[in-house]
Amino acid sequence: MSSPGVQLYVQDKYVVMDNGALQVTISNPGGIVTGIQYNGIDNLLAVENVEADRGYWDLVWNLAGSKGTKGKFDRIEATSLEVIVENEDQVELSFTRTWDQSLEGEVVPLNIDKRFVMLSNSSGFYTYAIFEHLREWPAFILDRFRVAFKLRKDKFHYMAMADNRQRYMALPDDRLPYRSQTLAYPEAVLLIDPLEPEFRGEVDDKYQYSCENKSNRVHGWICDDPPVGFWQITPSDEFRSAGPLKQNLTSHVGPTTLTVMHSVHYSGEDLLLKFGTNEPWKKVFGPIFIYLNSLSDPGDDPLSLWEDAKEQMRIEVESWPYTFPASEDFLQSDQRGNVSGRLLVKDRYVCNENIPANGAYVGLAPPGDVGSWQSEVKGYQFWTRTDEDGYFCINDIRTADYNLYAWVPGFIGDYRYDVIITPCEGYDTYMGDLVYEPPRDGPTLWEIGIPDRTAAEFYIPDPSPMFINKLYVNHPDRFRQYGLWERYADLYPDGDLVYTVGVSDYTKDWFFAQVTRKDDGNTYRGTTWQIKFKLDRAAKEAETYKLRLALATAHAAELQVRVNEDDANSPLFSSGQIGKDNTIARHGIHGLYRLYNVDIPGNLLLQGHNIISLIQPKATSPFQGIMYDYIRLEGPASSNAIKRP
The missing domain is CATH 2.60.120.260 (Galactose-binding domain-like)
Structure with a gap:
């Protein structure tokens, strides 16, 4: 049966998007997701939490010159709502918070536009955001920003993030002081008296579920009764910092699921975003897809929802860059370019001939020193891997100035193509053969x-x-x-x-x-x-x-x-x-x-x-x-x- 289309209901304190498959309730004008109704469950989110602590964007920031990686926590609440698109095929909402001098020192000096999109015939919704810092605004530091959803602890007990990384999880109550013992690192606890005896004696630590960006495409939770899956799908890493190997948090006891756009984890102060007073900046983060699924046959195994989520992830990846975002800051495919070529390795102590760089990581990132991509935090990055003959193709690149970087498993060091590359929209740039000479003085x-x-x-x-x-x-x-x-x-x-x-x-x-x-x-x-x-x-x-x-x-x-x-x-x-x-x-x-x-x-x-x-x-x-x-x-x-x- 076809969808009746997307309906939008704007109320004094809430706005509701409804496409017949699910209903998403968002605070007005704050832009906090307070409720998700799906498959007979009136709210998938943590109803025991205050509304502001259910589904939200947040960030940690600090004043310029501050030391360390701690700062001021900001669960980003907008101050105005604008309906950008409203028709039977799509609703797109914009929740904005605009910065001015009266907020100096109290709120991060950014204009923030949080977007939520619902399409017809879609079992989920999308969210993305545009951050902007104007030239004359104060200097500041950004530590992290992310999207977080906290689910019902009485419903969601099974977490999945990879075929070999999924399990039933302990309850958040099991981490309470009288049920657990805090270990040497404060996020880690030993479960000494959990509500479910099967977890007794186990360690729970959210960092045990970290994942490299290149593998962090889908993760989430499964509810057994009724069988429902809640998944965060990230179809592209172009907006994430520090390249494909950067590790970020995913899902952990809460039950909590995160899309981390930027963090300093596994890197430290080298990855802080530090902005000067005369530094304009604007960047689009997302969209990501919040996907919900359920069983078509009640007799099926609820764990099959993970297989379906992976299939949906593949669909979303193939659909990138999306065609539906209404913001002009999100560039469509015809506004982007492609770069291709071949990477070879020259190491005369391994082989007299140039060697195809099999499985090399090749990427475009803002201009910088050799290897600077792994600590680059403000621009966009686009990565791929070479085939067994060293050929690569990077598609749908936003027009800007880049260096081409690479590293090759089996060889030390980093490659950089020294000439600035500026992909043009709708144009394919062929680089020809590129030769990397890894560090080598002798046999x-x-x-x-x-x-x-x-x-x-x-x-x-x-x-x-x-x-x-x-x-x-x-x-x-x-x-x-x-x-x-x-x-x-x-x-x-x-x-x-x-x-x-x-x-x-x-x-x-x-x-x-x-x-x-x-x-x-x-x-x-x-x-x-x-x-x-x-x-x-x-x-x-x-x-x-x-x-x-x-x-x-x-x-x-x-x-x-x-x-x-x-x-x-x-x-x-x-x-x-x-x-x-x-x-x-x-x-x-x-x-x-x-x-x-x-x-x-x-x-x-x-x-x-x-x-x-x-x-x-x-x-x-x-x-x-x-x-x-x-x-x-x-x-x-x-x-x-x-x-x-």
């Missing part, structure tokens, strides 16, 4: 790990039996278990890690994170890891060896390098203090990528046995440390290469 003498920007290939221990999340038992994402930093001292009680090239196996003998070691009481100390290796011949004094250190993440850490001289007054290399990624505490396997290239003079190396020491001396908490991506020692150009198999 590989030895290597540890795989250059893929994560520490996932290294040894990840089982968690303590006291701190289990059952989802991640025997799971590819075993690193998401709580408290793995404490397992290092358990496994190395009498001394730090020693790795012997040619004997040790990095999948078993290289702990995934170089963390601090807890002494008696609440004090910590740094750690020194040793790499032992042999040289068949004495190095010549004039020769230079190169140590490549690719880091997957760092937090309040320092990396020092010493060669055969543990007692030297100063290290051969020091990074200084680096990182605020907080990846160790938040159960990640990577944060911001860093690459250090250390020259080792030949007079420091010996024929026969040698030791390179990696020291991390910073030690005031259990969460400080480094995760390595890949380590390689290169010999002088005249020595024999040891090629990777």
Whole structure:
């Protein structure tokens, strides 16, 4: 049966969009979603919460010059409503909050336009927003902004975010102080007296459900009675900060589901949006789709709603960029351009010929330094992956100035095409063959790990039996278990890690994170890891060896390098203090990528046995440390290469 079309009901305090399949109630003029009626349930949202704490956009901001990543929380409430489109096929509403000087210091200096769209014959609704900062307005800092929906805790108990990351979840009441114990990181709790006994002894932590942008397309919740799914679908990452590898929160105990447009998680202060007083800025975030589904046959498995949600996600991705948004700031497909080409890798110590960059990440992001895309926060980014022959095509790019960036799994470093690219609307730009020459001075003498920007290939221990999340038992994402930093001292009680090239196996003998070691009481100390290796011949004094250190993440850490001289007054290399990624505490396997290239003079190396020491001396908490991506020692150009198999 066809839909009767979309109806709009404007009342004094509320506005209701109704397309026959669902009804969405929004506060007037605040623009807060207070109710969603669907499939016989009068309200899917958390009816026990105040209306402003159900479905909303929010942000955290601070005054210019403020330190750290904390700020003022703002659940964005608009001050005026305008009906942009109203017909039987579509309703689009605009809830705006306009900034002026009288609000200085009290409200973030942005014009904010929140949009809600309902289409006929659609089992859901869309939301997007336009943020604008005018040139003469005050400087400020943005920490995060997102869309949040809090669902009924008596209805939604099953969470799904991937085929292998879904489960029945604990209740929010289980996190209350008398039912749980707060652990070393405050978002993590041990469930000691949950309402459902099956969760007793488990850890609950929202960061265990983080997800990289590239994989964060659909997530949500399932209600068993009646069977209903509530899903957030994000069809494009073009408006998200920091590229495809940036990790953000998704769904977690609440039941809460989030679309994070921007955050500093797994990166720290490097990803704060800092605006100057003479810096105009305007950006569209979204649309995202809030999709609702139910079973056509009451006898079907409610978990099949996840399969349907994935299919709807594919439909939304294929429909991007959408044709329906009425804002002129959201560019349609015919207002965008395309860029294509081929990426090759030139590394003469691997192959004499250029190698097709199979599976490389290729993207357009605002102009910047090599690798700057991972900390770029204000513009749009457009990414794709190459095929096995290195060919790529990036479609539907907003017209602006960009650099083309890339990185290639299996090779260290970052590529940047130095010439500015400005895709034109309706035009295909073909770049031809692009050649990336990764950092390389000499042949590989030895290597540890795989250059893929994560520490996932290294040894990840089982968690303590006291701190289990059952989802991640025997799971590819075993690193998401709580408290793995404490397992290092358990496994190395009498001394730090020693790795012997040619004997040790990095999948078993290289702990995934170089963390601090807890002494008696609440004090910590740094750690020194040793790499032992042999040289068949004495190095010549004039020769230079190169140590490549690719880091997957760092937090309040320092990396020092010493060669055969543990007692030297100063290290051969020091990074200084680096990182605020907080990846160790938040159960990640990577944060911001860093690459250090250390020259080792030949007079420091010996024929026969040698030791390179990696020291991390910073030690005031259990969460400080480094995760390595890949380590390689290169010999002088005249020595024999040891090629990777």
